[in-house]
Amino acid sequence: MELLKEYLDLTIFGILGIMGFITLWVAIERVLFYRSIKLSDYNHGAVLNIELTRNLTVLSIVGSNAPFVGLLGTVVGVLITFYDMGQNQAIDTGSIMTGLALALKATAAGIAIAIPAIMIYNSLMRKVDVINSLFRAETQR
Template sequence: MELLKTYLDISVFGILGLMGFIALWITLERLFFYRQLSLADYSHAEHINIALTKNLTTLSTIGANAPYIGLLGTVIGILITFYELGQQQSIDTGAIMTGLALALKATAAGIALAIPSIMAYNGLLRKVDVLNAQYRAQ
């Protein structure tokens, strides 16, 4: 249990940090790609759609699953809190509230990552729609 307690925050925030880095990387890569895109380089609408939507599924997956990673960290943190309180065999409301408050930070971090990831995904999807419409209008 001590091992879990010691590495819980590092693990959860490490995973969320990696997910955040990947989401930022994909968002910037797509923005740079869309900026330099030449519609004349593509001979078929499906080819351009494949190029435009590359890695957007990953961005969507990060946005959809980041809260769950945070929630998993919270649940494990709550389990650790209750386990430690059970070992002490006393009820200390201050310890309970402190443990629960610290456990909830993982969920907050997951939500804080999910919101900009989903916003970026939706913005990029709009750009894909616009570029596809421009290609069809040629």
């Protein structure tokens, strides 16, 4: 249990940090791609759509799973707090409340990663819809 207690925050916040970095990387890459796209380079709308939606699934995955990673950290943190309570015969409410409060920070971090990821995903999907509409309008001329 001591090993779990020692590495819980590092593991959970490490995973969430990687998820945040991936979100930022995909967002920057997609924005740069959308700015440089030339509709005349594409002959078919399906090929264009495949290029436009590349890597967007990653944003959806991060947005939907980051809260669960945070929740896992919270559940394990609460488990550790209850385990420590069971090991000590004297129950100190201050340490219990501190342990529970510290456990909740993982959920907060997961939500803090998920909200921007979903916002970025939705805005990029809107941009995909606009570019696809422009392509259809251009090919109908």
